[in-house]
Amino acid sequence: MADFPATVDLQIADHVAVVTINRPDARNAVDASVANGLAAALDEVESRPDVSVGILTGAGGNFCAGMDLKAFVRGEVVRLPDRGFAGVTQFVSRKPWIAALEGYALAGGFEIALWADLIVATVDTKVGLPEVKRGLVANAGGLVRLPRQMPSRIAAELVLTGDIVPASQLQPFGIVNRLVAAGQALEEARQIALKIASNGPLAVAASKRVLQESIDWPRAEMFERQNEITLPVFASADAKEGASAFAEKRAPVWRGE
Structure with missing residues (x-):
């Protein structure tokens, strides 16, 4: 297995890979280290015949707060060529991915989740695309994926207001596959992944x-x-x-x- 930076962890068991963003002190915001680590982890998962399904999650009770704005100001590269934000949002994977959301999944973090094939969230999860509040735009998938995955006017309200809302508010629109108790997102995602991994x-x-x-x-x-x-x-x-x-x-x- 390849070496990964301390900001990204990869664990494999029972044909399921769990990729964890590990910057809990920064709510797992994406800097250059995370972007490069995630890219390497996704490549590892894609190349391994013993892995059937991937799970993306975050350490310390949050999924991902999006781009690290301090890293952005420093000029760190968090969008990789042909792979998009965090090395994820434009990556084409043959294998299914499940996003397991706890805490905050905001801006680029929510866009990473929208990249995944399935989303598991908790009753405490907060999601949103607040880029406009910082004079930025959700161009890591939010603008093009969200209106394809839910009613366009609801998507427009989220994008244009930048509001942060409970994930439970979006479940009726099909954004979230499963809504579980706090602390249970990864385990629920793992159960779904095991079902998928048992198939051809x-x-x-x-x-x-x-x-x-x-x-x-x-x-x-x-x-x-x-x-x-x-x-x-x-x-x-x-x-x-x-x-x-x-x-x-x-x-x-x-x-x-």
Whole structure:
């Protein structure tokens, strides 16, 4: 496993990777060290065949307060080429990611969460895109992802007011998959991750790709484009293994091929 800065931790068990932003004294705000550490951690997860799912979380009771404004003033680079803010928000991963939110998930921190495929938050979690209050804009995904993931007028209110709101307020709009008690976000995310990790990795990767890319597909081309991605899965050894395991009433042994 690669070496990571002290500001980012990576733990792997049961085919699940947990990546933790570890700057609790700064509410896990992103400086150059965090950005480079997260980029390295995501690369590690992406390259490892023994990892099926990733979880992103934060240490010390907060997810991430966004960009470290002091680091910004110092000129630290927190947006990496082709990877976006924190080395995350423009990164394309074949594997599913779950954001486990505690405490504050603000500005770029909330945008990191919006990058993930699923979000688990607690009843105490506060989210928001307050960039406009600092003369900045939420261009790490907030402006383009939020209105695709919830009603556009609700998204506009969050963006234009910069208000910070309870995550529970956004659950009815589908931003949050699970809402749990304080301190339980990571464990809930882990339970979801274990369910995903028990499935065929080729099937999961193809399904994720179609879910993400098909938003922009013309209706007339949807099934043709989908079939290009999904039909190879039906011809895979894993597909045969899945069917055999079902017939034999045993757990499948996936090979990812």
